[in-house]
Amino acid sequence: MRMSLDIVGKNMIRVDALSKVTGKAIYPADVYMDNMLYGKTLRSKVPHAYITVNTKEAENIDGVIKIFTCKDVPTNEHGVVFKDHEVFCSKKVRRIGDPIAFVVATDIKTCDLALEKIKVNYEEIEGVFDPISAMKEDAPKVHEGNNIMYHYKLRKGDTEKGFESSYVIAENTYKTHMVDHAFLQPESGVSYIDEEGRVTVVVATQYPHYDREEIARALNISEDEIRIINASIGGAFGGREDISLQIHLALAAKEIKRPIKVVYSREESFISHSKRHPLIMKYKTGADKNGKLLAMEADIIGDTGAYASWATNVLRKAGVHATGPYYIPNVKVDSIAVYTNNPFAGAMRGFGATQPPIAYEQQMDILAEELGIDPITIRMKNMFKKGSETATGQILTESVPLEECLNKVLEDMDLNLDRKGAY
Amino acid sequence: MIEIQLTVNGKDYTVNIEEDKRLLDVLREDLGFTGVKEGCSEGECGACTVIMDGKTVNSCMVMGFQANGSNIVTIEGLEKDGQLHPIQQAFIDIGAVQCGYCTPGMILSAKALLDKNPNPTKEEIREGISGNLCRCTGYSKIVKAVEKARGYEDES
Ligand code: FES
Ligand code: FES
Numbered sequence: 015m016r017m018s019l020d021i022v023g024k025n026m027i028r029v030d031a032l033s034k035v036t037g038k039a040i041y042p043a044d045v046y047m048d049n050m051l052y053g054k055t056l057r058s059k060v061p062h063a064y065i066t067v068n069t070k071e072a073e074n075i076d077g078v079i080k081i082f083t084c085k086d087v088p089t090n091e092h093g094v095v096f097k098d099h100e101v102f103c104s105k106k107v108r109r110i111g112d113p114i115a116f117v118v119a120t121d122i123k124t125c126d127l128a129l130e131k132i133k134v135n136y137e138e139i140e141g142v143f144d145p146i147s148a149m150k151e152d153a154p155k156v157h158e159g160n161n162i163m164y165h166y167k168l169r170k171g172d173t174e175k176g177f178e179s180s181y182v183i184a185e186n187t188y189k190t191h192m193v194d195h196a197f198l199q200p201e202s203g204v205s206y207i208d209e210e211g212r213v214t215v216v217v218a219t220q221y222p223h224y225d226r227e228e229i230a231r232a233l234n235i236s237e238d239e240i241r242i243i244n245a246s247i248g249g250a251f252g253g254r255e256d257i258s259l260q261i262h263l264a265l266a267a268k269e270i271k272r273p274i275k276v277v278y279s280r281e282e283s284f285i286s287h288s289k290r291h292p293l294i295m296k297y298k299t300g301a302d303k304n305g306k307l308l309a310m311e312a313d314i315i316g317d318t319g320a321y322a323s324w325a326t327n328v329l330r331k332a333g334v335h336a337t338g339p340y341y342i343p344n345v346k347v348d349s350i351a352v353y354t355n356n357p358f359a360g361a362m363r364g365f366g367a368t369q370p371p372i373a374y375e376q377q378m379d380i381l382a383e384e385l386g387i388d389p390i391t392i393r394m395k396n397m398f399k400k401g402s403e404t405a406t407g408q409i410l411t412e413s414v415p416l417e418e419c420l421n422k423v424l425e426d427m428d429l430n431l432d433r434k435g436a437y
Numbered sequence: 438m439i440e441i442q443l444t445v446n447g448k449d450y451t452v453n454i455e456e457d458k459r460l461l462d463v464l465r466e467d468l469g470f471t472g473v474k475e476g477c478s479e480g481e482c483g484a485c486t487v488i489m490d491g492k493t494v495n496s497c498m499v500m501g502f503q504a505n506g507s508n509i510v511t512i513e514g515l516e517k518d519g520q521l522h523p524i525q526q527a528f529i530d531i532g533a534v535q536c537g538y539c540t541p542g543m544i545l546s547a548k549a550l551l552d553k554n555p556n557p558t559k560e561e562i563r564e565g566i567s568g569n570l571c572r573c574t575g576y577s578k579i580v581k582a583v584e585k586a587r588g589y590e591d592e593s
Contacts, residue, residue, distance in 0.1 A: 027529060027530075027532075028529075028532070028534060030534075030537065031529040032521075032529060034540050035534060035541075035544060036513070036515075036521070036525065037470070037471070037512035038513075040471070041474070041538065043475070044471035195572075197538075198474075198476045198536065198570065198571070198573075246536070248476075248537070249535075250536075280478060280479075
């Protein structure tokens with residue numbers, strides 16, 4: 015029986031469209047409360063150093079209510095998969111932008127003044143800024159233990175045999191760069207104690223439930239003492255999956271018991287949140303005379319910067335997608351995430367599936383060129399169809415309309431070479 | 438502190454402000470027009486766009502005192518008698534709104550364009566909104582929405 019669809023295939027009006035075109039939608043920075051204080055974060059100016067922090071002078075400034083540091087946090091850690099972030103750095107900073115202290119004052123200018131007066135003594139240590147050097151035994155360690163924080167292995171068939179029977183082999187290394195989400199609304203939030211005594215944080219977040227969990231853990235209070243209000247979100251694209259200001263705000267509201275507002279500048283937004291993992295992808299792909307793929311090996315190395323965030327999931331996904339939508343009988347993939355002192359990398363539109371096409375699609379073009387066949391033919395010959403087996407052994411039993419899609423593209427390219435209707 | 442007078446969405450206001458306060462903050466903090474958004478604070482993104490004496494400005498780049506005596510329109514001023522402005526309606530109908538953070542500025546830029554040139558070409562529309570960044574939509578639907586609203590003055 016086929017269900018009738020009320021939504022799919024129809025144009026629906028967004029529930030929040032009206033409030034957004036009239037300017038009534040409330041983003042966190044649009045919340046103003048009586049008796050409200052402002053907060054600002056002191057961040058590391060160097061990528062790798064031991065630190066000592068002295069807030070004495072800053073605390074004496076008129077209008078400064080309190081300055082929070084690692085000493086004020088019951089459980090000084092957070093992180094979506096591994097708890098490798100500190101709420102405030104205690105001994106060491108691992109990247110430019112690491113949070114060190116949080117000033118709460120009567121107004122923003124006083125916050126700025128206080129930030130200048132906090133003395134941070136940086137004892138700089140050697141850093142590591144590319145993942146290849148970071149993998150070496152004697153590389154500076156970003157955290158305790160090895161910088162290699164994840165290794166995904168995929169093995170199918172026998173690639174050596176596959177290459178032996180190949181007529182052409184393409185071997186190339188591809189690199190992608192870091193990308194910032196650059197969502198249009200920089201991080202902002204307001205915290206207060208609500209009428210039921212709960213620590214309340216108004217924030218634009220992708221994970222209100224995670225935020226609550228992380229705050230509960232850091233502050234050592236129970237989750238039902240915390241309320242996260244997800245305001246309108248001014249874009250996110252993965253960049254609002256990690257904690258930014260949530261714990262700072264919750265901690266301050268709990269202690270001070272007054273509303274506190276934080277608005278990041280665009281610069282602080284860039285410096286503080288995650289990036290798309292830059293990947294180094296070393297590919298070796300072999301095909302027979304007719305362009306049928308026989309073997310592929312990929313070494314993928316992802317720079318996750320100072321923190322893991324979603325590195326395990328992102329690099330696993332990059333590894334799983336390493337063949338692209340092509341059937342290859344013999345596959346060997348090693349996908350590795352490495353700590354460095356760069357900005358940390360995490361979720362960003364595609365979650366590891368975005369980078370490998372740069373590599374595997376160029377491999378296809380290069381093989382086609384060497385074989386003297388056209389790029390479409392080589393793809394048609396190898397693409398997944400219903401019933402195909404992926405490198406991970408999954409049999410694709412459901413919809414696999416790739417051939418249909420490519421045929422349609424070809425058809426439209428022929429018919430509409432002027433790209434009619436395209437913007 | 439200095440005193441400035443300005444008209445916002447047809448209403449006169451007198452406010453006492455610090456000399457270094459930006460128009461953006463006067464509108465948001467002193468007058469409560471939070472539909473004016475801040476995205477970059479340096480004149481790049483257009484989220485803070487308002488119409489000042491008929492021309493769009495980035496309100497993050499205008500000092501409060503410079504707005505003394507001016508006539509300003511923010512997104513809150515577009516509805517008339519409970520009726521959406523045709524550009525607002527077109528943004529809803531076409532689906533030109535995603536996160537919505539660029540939307541107020543985008544609509545005001547479109548309005549300033551259509552007020553001057555009621556029948557712009559697609560290129561002129563793209564040019565007209567070129568100072569407004571949108572990170573979500575890819576602009577296609579925004580351009581379509583402005584096309585749909587084009588010529589609304591003939592109809593009304
Ligand atoms: S905030 Fe004014 S142009 Fe971006
Ligand atoms: S709709 Fe999100 S920035 Fe335009």
